[in-house]
Amino acid sequence: MGKMMKVQASDGSGSFSGYLALPASGKGPGVVIGQEIFGINANMREVADLYAEEGYVALVPDLFWRLEPGVDLGYTEADFARAIDLFQRLDIDKAVEDIDASFKALRELPEVEASGLGYVGFCMGGKLAYLTATRTDVACAVGYYGMGIEHLLDEAERIKGHLVLHFAEQDGYCDANARALISQRLGARPNVEIYTYPEVDHAFARHGGMHYNKPAALMAHQRSIAALRQAIGPHYNLSALWEKHIEFEFAVRDVPATMATMVAEPYVNHIPTMTGGVGYRELSRFYQNHFVHANPPDMKLVPISRTVGATQIVDEFVMCFTHTSEIDWMLPNVAPTGKYVEIPMLGVIKFRGDKLCHEHIYWDQASVLVQIGLLDPTGLPVAGVETARKLLDEQLPSNTLMGKWADSAER
CATH class of the missing domain: 3.10.450.50 (Nuclear Transport Factor 2; Chain: A,)
Structure with a gap:
C-alpha cells in the first residue's frame, strides 16, 4: 500500500528514509508515525497503512538512521536485544529534530491537506510523542506506552497542541509511580488526555504481539482518531x-x-x-x-x-x-x-x-x-x-x- 521516500535532515547531515502510506482518496491531513524500537518493520508499516485507511497521509521516518539505516527487526530474543541496544544509543534530541524534519517533508507533499499535522508514536515513539508535543508545532501528538516521560516533565509548560497518552496498567517500563507523576503534572491541563488501560501490558496495541489486547487497542485507537479528527481532520459526514x-x-x-x-x-x-x-x-x-x-x-x-x-x-x-x-x-x-x-x-x-x-x-x-x-x-x-x-x-x-x-x- 505504501512506498519509501527520502526526508532531508534539518541539521544538514544528510537524508533518511521513511515509509509513506496514502489514503484511497490520494490526499488527506499528514501524520507522522513514531516507530517502536524495532525500526520500520512490518508492524509499523501496517500501522501506517491503517492510518492511511483512516484518511491520513502517514509517514514512518527511520529514527535509527544516524546509528544504522534501514533497521527492520522482528520480535525474537536476538532482535529484542539488538533493539534495546539501538534505543539506548539513540540521541533523543536528534530524533525529535528528525520528526520535525518529517513534518516539513509532509508539508511539502502535494497529497497533504490542511496546515496542522499529527503524530502517533508507540513504545519509543510514545516517549517521543511527549517531546514532539513540547518541542514542535504539532497540532496533536498521541503516545502509546511511552517510557521515561516522568523524567521530562520540566518541559510540560511548552506543550502547545493537543497531547494524548495511552498507558498500560501492568507496564513495567512505566509503572504506577511513573504514571502518577505524569498524571499529577499533566492531568489537569485542558489540552492533555491520559488513559490507563487495566489488566494490559506494554505493547497492548501491537497487533499479533504477545501482549496484544483487542478491547484496549480498539478503545485507544478510537480515542486517538477522535483527537486527531478534532485537531486536523479529516471531517466526514x-x-x-x-x-x-x-x-x-x-x-x-x-x-x-x-x-x-x-x-x-x-x-x-x-x-x-x-x-x-x-x-x-x-x-x-x-x-x-x-x-x-x-x-x-x-x-x-x-x-x-x-x-x-x-x-x-x-x-x-x-x-x-x-x-x-x-x-x-x-x-x-x-x-x-x-x-x-x-x-x-x-x-x-x-x-x-x-x-x-x-x-x-x-x-x-x-x-x-x-x-x-x-x-x-x-x-x-x-x-x-x-x-x-x-x-x-x-x-x-x-x-x-x-x-x-x-x-x-x-x-
Whole structure:
C-alpha cells in the first residue's frame, strides 16, 4: 500500500528514509508515525497503512538512521536485544529534530491537506510523542506506552497542541509511580488526555504481539482518531454515509453498491444470532444470499435516536416487518409465519475514514420469538411487541413483568 521516500535532515547531515502510506482518496491531513524500537518493520508499516485507511497521509521516518539505516527487526530474543541496544544509543534530541524534519517533508507533499499535522508514536515513539508535543508545532501528538516521560516533565509548560497518552496498567517500563507523576503534572491541563488501560501490558496495541489486547487497542485507537479528527481532520459526514449504506441495503437492495460503502475487509455481526460475515468475500455472500434480497418487502426502520462520534454512529431504531419470507439472519431455519413484528434495535456502526468498517447489531431475540409464536411468554420475564411500543411511548405501564411491583406501592 505504501512506498519509501527520502526526508532531508534539518541539521544538514544528510537524508533518511521513511515509509509513506496514502489514503484511497490520494490526499488527506499528514501524520507522522513514531516507530517502536524495532525500526520500520512490518508492524509499523501496517500501522501506517491503517492510518492511511483512516484518511491520513502517514509517514514512518527511520529514527535509527544516524546509528544504522534501514533497521527492520522482528520480535525474537536476538532482535529484542539488538533493539534495546539501538534505543539506548539513540540521541533523543536528534530524533525529535528528525520528526520535525518529517513534518516539513509532509508539508511539502502535494497529497497533504490542511496546515496542522499529527503524530502517533508507540513504545519509543510514545516517549517521543511527549517531546514532539513540547518541542514542535504539532497540532496533536498521541503516545502509546511511552517510557521515561516522568523524567521530562520540566518541559510540560511548552506543550502547545493537543497531547494524548495511552498507558498500560501492568507496564513495567512505566509503572504506577511513573504514571502518577505524569498524571499529577499533566492531568489537569485542558489540552492533555491520559488513559490507563487495566489488566494490559506494554505493547497492548501491537497487533499479533504477545501482549496484544483487542478491547484496549480498539478503545485507544478510537480515542486517538477522535483527537486527531478534532485537531486536523479529516471531517466526514458519517450520518450521510450511513444513510446511503442503509438505502442500498433496504431500499435499492443493491449488494455491490452496499459493499462499495465499506472498507476492503469489513464485517457485520448480528449479535443475538451470530449471523453476518467477516471479510469482503464472506460478507458479500451473506448480503447477496441471506440478507439484502431475503428481507420481507414491507421491512422498514423507524429512527428513534442517533449519536454521531468521531469514528462511529450508535443508531437506535424500531424495525417493523411481516414475517412473509424466511429471514435467515434473524430467524434462521424458521419458516414464514405471516406474523407482524416490531422490535427495538441498536446498531453500533464503525467507520474507518469515509467507509464503514463494521456493524454490531443488537436486538431482543426473545421478543421476536414471542411475536411469531415460537415462545410462550407465560411465566417468563420476556415481552412481545410491547417492548417496541414502550420505546415509542414511555407512558405505557412499566414493571408489568415484576410480580412484586404491587407490593412496593405503599413503601
